[in-house]
Structures are given as C-alpha cells and as structure tokens.
Amino acid sequence: MPRPTNDQDRLFTRATSDYGAALERLARAYEANDADRQDLLQEIYVALWRSFTGFDERCSVRTWVYRVAHNVAASHVDRQARRRRQEFISLEEIENRADEAASRNLARQQVLSELYGMIRDLAPLDRQVMLAYLEGIDAVSTAEITGLSASHVATKIHRIKLALSRRFREGGSDGA
Amino acid sequence: MEPEQIGNEGVRELWQGQKTEGVQMSMEQIQKEAGRFQRRIQWRNRREYVISIAMTLFFWWLFLLGHDVLVRVGCGLVIGGNAYMVWHLLSKGSLGVVSENAGFASWIEFRRRELIRQRDLLNGIWHWNLGPLVPGLLVLIAAFARFAATARSSIKHPGVLVAVDLLVFIVAFAAIGRLNARCARKLQRQIEELDRQSGTGQA
Numbered sequence: 001m002p003r004p005t006n007d008q009d010r011l012f013t014r015a016t017s018d019y020g021a022a023l024e025r026l027a028r029a030y031e032a033n034d035a036d037r038q039d040l041l042q043e044i045y046v047a048l049w050r051s052f053t054g055f056d057e058r059c060s061v062r063t064w065v066y067r068v069a070h071n072v073a074a075s076h077v078d079r080q081a082r083r084r085r086q087e088f089i090s091l092e093e094i095e096n097r098a099d100e101a102a103s104r105n106l107a108r109q110q111v112l113s114e115l116y117g118m119i120r121d122l123a124p125l126d127r128q129v130m131l132a133y134l135e136g137i138d139a140v141s142t143a144e145i146t147g148l149s150a151s152h153v154a155t156k157i158h159r160i161k162l163a164l165s166r167r168f169r170e171g172g173s174d175g176a
Numbered sequence: 177m178e179p180e181q182i183g184n185e186g187v188r189e190l191w192q193g194q195k196t197e198g199v200q201m202s203m204e205q206i207q208k209e210a211g212r213f214q215r216r217i218q219w220r221n222r223r224e225y226v227i228s229i230a231m232t233l234f235f236w237w238l239f240l241l242g243h244d245v246l247v248r249v250g251c252g253l254v255i256g257g258n259a260y261m262v263w264h265l266l267s268k269g270s271l272g273v274v275s276e277n278a279g280f281a282s283w284i285e286f287r288r289r290e291l292i293r294q295r296d297l298l299n300g301i302w303h304w305n306l307g308p309l310v311p312g313l314l315v316l317i318a319a320f321a322r323f324a325a326t327a328r329s330s331i332k333h334p335g336v337l338v339a340v341d342l343l344v345f346i347v348a349f350a351a352i353g354r355l356n357a358r359c360a361r362k363l364q365r366q367i368e369e370l371d372r373q374s375g376t377g378q379a
Contacts, residue, residue, distance in 0.1 A: 009203055016200065024196040038199075045201050046209045051279040064279040071278040071286045108190055115187065125373055128283060134191040147284025147374055161184050168187055 008052040015048060015065045022135055023069055029119045029131055030073040031080075040076050047072045059144060066132070066145045074124040088123035091130070091156055095163040111168055118167070129156045228262045235312075246319035253312030264304040284374045291367045298360035306349050317341050 016023070023044055031037040051068045055061075081088070119130055125146060132142040139157060143150045201209070232255050239251035278286065297304075320341065324334030331337055 012206070013203075020198065020200065021196040024199060025191065025194065041199055042201070042209060046206060046213055047278055049206045050210060055279060059279075067280075067282060067286075068278045070283050071281070074283055074287070075290075111187065111190060112194060115191065124287075125283065125370075134188055136188060136192065145282060147282030147286075149374065152373070164184050164187050 008049065011052040011055060011061065012049045015052075015061055016045065019062065019065050023065070025135070026069055026073060026131055029116060029127070030077050032116070032120060036080075040073060043076065044069045044072045060141075062137075063141055063144045066137070066141075070124075070128050070131075070145060074128070077124060088127075089121050090123055091126045091159045091163065094118060094122065094126075095159050095166075114167070118163075126156065129153060130160050133157050133160050225262065228258055231258050242319075244319055244323065246315060246322060250312050250315035250319055253315055254309060255312075257308030257310075257312055260308045261305055284370055288367060288370050291363050291370070295360045295363040295367065298356045298363065301356045302353060306353060310349070313345060317345065 024041065027037050027041040027044065031040045048065060048068050051064070055064055059067075115134075119127055122130060125148070128146050129142055129148070132145060137145070139150050139153045142148070142153045142157075146153070148156070235251040235254045235258075239248050239255075242248055242251065281289070317338065321334070321338040324331045324338060
C-alpha cells in the first residue's frame, strides 16, 4: 500500500467536507439496505483516500470524487445484481412508465422515496446521469464522469426531465 | 413546498435539501480500513494458492508413490501446468476491486477495461487453465492404460475402462471450455452495449 502523504490527507479531508453530503445521497441511491449502504459509503471513502495518491489535477476534484464514487458504487451494485439476478431498466423505459406511475399530491418524503425507487431501477450509466442531474452537475462534467459524449448526456437529461415532470407533475404537499 | 411547484427544479431542490447523517471518517479510521482492505485482498490471493498447493501436494505424493516412469512424468507435467496456471491467475487474474486509478477513468472506460480483461481471461482458458493440464493428464491416462494391460492388473476390461476415462476427460474439458466461451460472448455483448452508449463503437 502506498505511504499516506500530507497532500493525500488534505485532498481527502477537503473532498469529504465539500462532497460528503452528496456522497451520502449517492450511496443511498445505490443501496437501499442500511448496513450495506454504510459499507458502501465506507468503501467509497477508502477508495477515495487511496485514489488521491494519484491525483494530478488533470480534472477537477469534484469530477475526480464523483468518478471514484460512481466507479466504486456501480461495481458494488453490479456484484449485488449478479448475486440477486436483478435486471435494470433504461431511462427510455422509465420515461415510458412515468405516465402510468404518475404520483400526485405526495408528501416530500414520499416523493423522495419514489425517486430513490426510480433511481435504483436504472442501469448504472443512466443512474449516474440521473444522480449528476439531481446534484446540479452540468452536462460537460457529467460527460467527464460517465464517459458519455456531451450530446448523449444532453439527450439523457432531456429524458430525465420528461420522466420526472410526468411522474411528479402535480407535486407534493409539505407533509414531511 | 406548494402543490404545482414540484416540477423538475422542485425535485432537484428536494434532492439536494434532504437531510444527511454527516458521516465522517477520521484519518485513523480510513487508514485502518485501507489496511483491512489490503489484508482482504491478500487473503483472497492466498485462497487461490491454497487450492493449488493442495493439488500440487496430491500429485507430488503420487509422484513419490509411483515407480512407473510414465506416472512420474505425468505428475511432473500436472504440477508444472498447475504452477503456470497460478502464476497466470495471480499476474493477470481477477481481483475485482476498484484500483487506485479509479479517478483517472470515467465509468465507461473503467467498466470497459474490466469487461475486456474478464473476456480475455475466459477466452484464453485453453491457454492458461485447461491447456497446461492436458499433457500431464493424458500421460497419466496412458500410464493407467499401460498398467491395466499388464498381467499384474486384475481389471477385466482394461480397454473399456481406459476409453471411459478418456471420454470423461474430453467431455469435462470440452464442457468447461464451452461454458467459458459462452460467458465470454456475454461479456462481449456488454462491451458492445457500452460502446453503443458511449458512441465509440470500438468493440
């Protein structure tokens, strides 16, 4: 194992302080089970700390953090899906199903719970785009994180917006 | 939040505004976990060694026990083939862990690299796994056939028994080879799907 450096520790501390909440949301979106989610978050943190030995500022810290987190989380989900023989669906299917599953007058917590359900059904790549969209990451950075072309990301974001607006079109009461 | 306001932006606000637990890990915890992670990998590698050592010990025992030169040659070849197999697995084999370079690669590159590695490992199974064992096992079957044909043997139908041995060996190896080829084709389809999604078409 490479020796920890001050830079590695400094970058890690900065990353977890800036993106800790986003990483928690990401872990929650990948793993429904509490204990597995804690394990996943821990796995992400360890991978992030290890990865900072090689950080060379060719991309922003934010892109780096999301790449590591998604690579760890998607690999984790892939292992779980193989074990559970789980099938994922695409954004196209989510969009098609949005009308049938349209949810109206939901409390915030219910909206969030349905949103998490929607995300966990998605295939890893679509899931990453959806999470980046929800975190407010622009299309260019999303392309850097996922490896998709910017135009491909834009198309997917368009689908996400349609699916979300159809599914939650009449929105929620403030019931949380 | 009022009804009708939720829309896309509302969902985004709701997402970003949700409560988090503020999970923090101290540097000590991180380093401890990283050490544990490293030990887990070492243990997995050791497990692969244990199976191979057991196999080597078995054939070494046969080697010492057998006075027939063919048996000794067969055992030696199996031990050699087994050593090559373990070397290949440990130098190119699957750890299935996210490397320290995870930040350099987007998910598509990262995933593609892993799928290609697994596909090539499966496609090359005759080269690194089954192939190295074939000469030793064939020599051992030949040694058995020679023994069965001698007067010292009490086997009634030596020819049939040897033919059955050979058949079992061929069928088992062919089945393993086919199964791996099928898995490799499945991985190739996943690589093509990734390429389709990324628009690179490199498969």
